[in-house]
Amino acid sequence: MKSESVTIEHVAAAAGVSRQTVSRVINGRPNVKEAVRLRVQQAVDRLGYVPNLSARRMGGARSYLILAVNDRQRTLENWQAGRGNDWVDQMLFGGMTECERNNYHLVFELIDTDPAKAESDLAAILSALRPDGVILTPPHSDNPRLAALLDDRSIACARVGHRNGVGCVDVYMDEEGAARAATGHLIGLGHRAIAFVAGSPNYGNSARRVAGFHQAIADAGHSSDAGQVATGDFKFDSAVAAIESMIVGSNRPTAIIADNDEMAFAALHVADRHGLRVPADLSVISFEDTPGVRFSVPPLTAIRQPTAEMISKACERLIAISAGADKGGSFELPYALIERASTVSPE
Amino acid sequence: MKSESVTIEHVAAAAGVSRQTVSRVINGRPNVKEAVRLRVQQAVDRLGYVPNLSARRMGGARSYLILAVNDRQRTLENWQAGRGNDWVDQMLFGGMTECERNNYHLVFELIDTDPAKAESDLAAILSALRPDGVILTPPHSDNPRLAALLDDRSIACARVGHRNGVGCVDVYMDEEGAARAATGHLIGLGHRAIAFVAGSPNYGNSARRVAGFHQAIADAGHSSDAGQVATGDFKFDSAVAAIESMIVGSNRPTAIIADNDEMAFAALHVADRHGLRVPADLSVISFEDTPGVRFSVPPLTAIRQPTAEMISKACERLIAISAGADKGGSFELPYALIERASTVSPE
DNA sequence: ATCACGATTGTGAACGTTCACAACAAAAAA
DNA sequence: TTTTTTGTTGTGAACGTTCACAATCGTGAT
Numbered sequence: 001m002k003s004e005s006v007t008i009e010h011v012a013a014a015a016g017v018s019r020q021t022v023s024r025v026i027n028g029r030p031n032v033k034e035a036v037r038l039r040v041q042q043a044v045d046r047l048g049y050v051p052n053l054s055a056r057r058m059g060g061a062r063s064y065l066i067l068a069v070n071d072r073q074r075t076l077e078n079w080q081a082g083r084g085n086d087w088v089d090q091m092l093f094g095g096m097t098e099c100e101r102n103n104y105h106l107v108f109e110l111i112d113t114d115p116a117k118a119e120s121d122l123a124a125i126l127s128a129l130r131p132d133g134v135i136l137t138p139p140h141s142d143n144p145r146l147a148a149l150l151d152d153r154s155i156a157c158a159r160v161g162h163r164n165g166v167g168c169v170d171v172y173m174d175e176e177g178a179a180r181a182a183t184g185h186l187i188g189l190g191h192r193a194i195a196f197v198a199g200s201p202n203y204g205n206s207a208r209r210v211a212g213f214h215q216a217i218a219d220a221g222h223s224s225d226a227g228q229v230a231t232g233d234f235k236f237d238s239a240v241a242a243i244e245s246m247i248v249g250s251n252r253p254t255a256i257i258a259d260n261d262e263m264a265f266a267a268l269h270v271a272d273r274h275g276l277r278v279p280a281d282l283s284v285i286s287f288e289d290t291p292g293v294r295f296s297v298p299p300l301t302a303i304r305q306p307t308a309e310m311i312s313k314a315c316e317r318l319i320a321i322s323a324g325a326d327k328g329g330s331f332e333l334p335y336a337l338i339e340r341a342s343t344v345s346p347e
Numbered sequence: 348m349k350s351e352s353v354t355i356e357h358v359a360a361a362a363g364v365s366r367q368t369v370s371r372v373i374n375g376r377p378n379v380k381e382a383v384r385l386r387v388q389q390a391v392d393r394l395g396y397v398p399n400l401s402a403r404r405m406g407g408a409r410s411y412l413i414l415a416v417n418d419r420q421r422t423l424e425n426w427q428a429g430r431g432n433d434w435v436d437q438m439l440f441g442g443m444t445e446c447e448r449n450n451y452h453l454v455f456e457l458i459d460t461d462p463a464k465a466e467s468d469l470a471a472i473l474s475a476l477r478p479d480g481v482i483l484t485p486p487h488s489d490n491p492r493l494a495a496l497l498d499d500r501s502i503a504c505a506r507v508g509h510r511n512g513v514g515c516v517d518v519y520m521d522e523e524g525a526a527r528a529a530t531g532h533l534i535g536l537g538h539r540a541i542a543f544v545a546g547s548p549n550y551g552n553s554a555r556r557v558a559g560f561h562q563a564i565a566d567a568g569h570s571s572d573a574g575q576v577a578t579g580d581f582k583f584d585s586a587v588a589a590i591e592s593m594i595v596g597s598n599r600p601t602a603i604i605a606d607n608d609e610m611a612f613a614a615l616h617v618a619d620r621h622g623l624r625v626p627a628d629l630s631v632i633s634f635e636d637t638p639g640v641r642f643s644v645p646p647l648t649a650i651r652q653p654t655a656e657m658i659s660k661a662c663e664r665l666i667a668i669s670a671g672a673d674k675g676g677s678f679e680l681p682y683a684l685i686e687r688a689s690t691v692s693p694e
Numbered sequence: 695a696t697c698a699c700g701a702t703t704g705t706g707a708a709c710g711t712t713c714a715c716a717a718c719a720a721a722a723a724a
Numbered sequence: 725t726t727t728t729t730t731g732t733t734g735t736g737a738a739c740g741t742t743c744a745c746a747a748t749c750g751t752g753a754t
Contacts (some may be wrong), residue, residue: 005500006476007740018704023742031702048467050474053400054410055740058709062474064400079440079655084431084638092435093426096457105476107454110443120395127352127397128411129452153352189468266641272644291431292639297619308426354710365734370712378732402710405739 003267067131094308098315133318158314167332181210199259239266300340414478419457441655445662447648467482480665526559546606586610602630645688
């Protein structure tokens with residue numbers, strides 16, 4: 001016997017009230033007599049009634065859906081390469097737990113890298129799903145057309161790694177401060193020659209970190225050539241090349257800060273190849289802290305990004321907005337410097 | 348100017364036909380004159396019309412949603428610990444790409460470990476979302492109540508790691524064969540004393556692998572004490588203890604097969620502590636192949652599980668079923684033995 | 695008692711789609 | 725030609741919920 005699904009009418013009949021009263025109860029609306037509210041609530045529990053989201057949405061109410069959008073190329077490339085995608089994991093972690101807390105559902109979708117294609121991709125998903133709020137992640141958080149599209153459709157918007165905060169909820173971390181902290185940590189250990197392996201000059205956060213790096217060196221009163229910067233492209237091979245070129249020079253760095261874990265692993269690899277011990281001869285800090293770094297030899301000191309917290313915050317605000325709160329707002333979430341075995345004082 | 352969203356009526360008006368004709372065109376139904384079909388299609392494209400899923404669902408049609416269900420405790424624990432979750436990544440990879448190909452959307456949700464709670468969790472999600480198909484992953488793929496619930500609601504069901512195939516689509520890999528392959532690889536290299544570090548005796552796949560391990564040893568004509576088995580719990584510490592106990596014995600293994608990557612890393616750790624070189628003194632194979640293993644020192648030989656492929660296959664079948672195909676079917680997907688630097692002939 | 699007002703409850707319409715069926719047109723058969 | 729069949733198009737109803745508004749019930753003030 002296939003079971004019919006239980007609708008609001010069934011509950012209404014069971015509780016001896018009208019649809020609308022049941023609706024009021026399940027939505028926590030005021031002006032329902034306590035006795036009635038109780039009776040309805042019991043009927044709901046007894047029948048295991050859960051409102052049908054599609055119907056709710058049709059009724060002109062919220063969809064109880066938050067959409068999280070990632071870049072398709074970047075994400076697929078990571079997956080295809082069998083590389084993990086800690087970003088996605090942490091995003092889901094923060095998003096799903098917060099959504100679940102509010103009886104919302106998180107839907108994760110990919111959109112094209114090309115700005116125009118991204119816009120039509122997003123438009124299609126919006127039309128199909130009608131989410132209450134959308135979370136844009138880099139690089140799409142910097143695409144003004146997407147924010148405009150959402151505004152046009154009156155859908156709440158949150159951007160990760162963007163810092164404006166007008167019209168959209170913006171969540172981000174202090175990249176520059178984190179770079180200062182990482183650099184300061186090495187300086188505090190006594191390092192003088194420190195190298196930064198940057199990911200990409202036209203990736204905003206990378207530039208901010210380089211700025212923080214330079215600033216920390218200046219703050220310590222060291223000459224600017226104490227801090228050399230080499231540029232890779234976030235990939236292993238690019239970092240190997242960048243690091244090799246620095247390590248053979250006369251002013252060999254005693255410490256390296258890498259813009260992500262893969263490049264930090266490259267530092268380990270290069271050190272091994274040149275007979276340098278980590279951390280005795282070369283300290284290494286990474287700027288990503290994916291799970292692998294605690295199993296490497298040695299485990300890496302790293303800046304932990306508050307990915308889950310940023311998404312969680314974004315969800316919280318988006319849900320609040322669809323419940324009537326003001327849109328907009330800017331939230332800086334704290335990074336952490338996790339000290340592991342890859343950083344010690346130079347010999 | 349906030350834009351109204353474009354509905355099927357707008358398209359109908361633009362093309363000079365009725366709702367229903369537009370509906371027929373977008374659903375690829377027969378019996379529409381070619382000229383009309385073309386005119387409608389153009390209107391759809393021009394207006395950027397995308398059907399509203401909620402309304403579609405309300406109209407009694409498909410929801411174009413596939414639900415993938417994971418275990419809440421296990422998943423959150425991984426995320427919380429900052430461990431990655433390659434399983435989730437690969438699942439999304441396989442699921443999203445296949446869904447996207449068919450204009451479906453993948454929704455990922457967590458349900459409780461406790462079987463009864465799992466059932467009510469799933470029931471609630473089903474009522475809210477009304478997916479066309481559901482993918483159950485271990486340990487929930489073995490819970491008959493969940494399959495029954497889905498059958499009861501006439502929702503197509505796919506199970507990962509289950510092998511029955513009646514009423515549900517089952518996708519799995521040959522765990523026993525994979526264990527035989529891993530063991531055979533080591534035997535082929537000349538190893539005689541091989542150890543298997545099992546994850547958990549009451550985890551079905553773990554038991555199957557142990558069986559395959561023993562069988563490979565028997566097939567090679569070696570005495571059964573050539574293959575010792577120690578049991579951990581998939582965690583680093585448990586494996587350290589298990590491996591230490593074997594390594595100090597008189598019959599020191601020259602190769603270890605670990606039931607997952609974390610325990611394989613433990614083997615690396617123990618070897619290092621006892622002054623054993625990997626792979627010269629100890630070969631190591633893992634049974635998971637998460638991204639980290641290629642960055643470890645040395646990179647690990649591993650059995651790669653076809654996670655993405657299994658989920659992709661499941662989606663494909665589920666979508667076919669909601670388009671009218673028969674439910675059920677059993678699909679074995681191929682594992683792969685990836686040879687890296689952690690396995691060589693014993694000295 | 696009567697009135698007015700706020701609190702509580704119920705009713706019809708609407709959301710955007712598909713389904714079932716009716717209407718019409720064209721082609722094939724008589 | 726007339727009839728039958730087949731193909732094409734349109735119309736009203738339905739899905740399950742919420743919204744807007746109407747109806748009823750109390751309660752305190754007059």
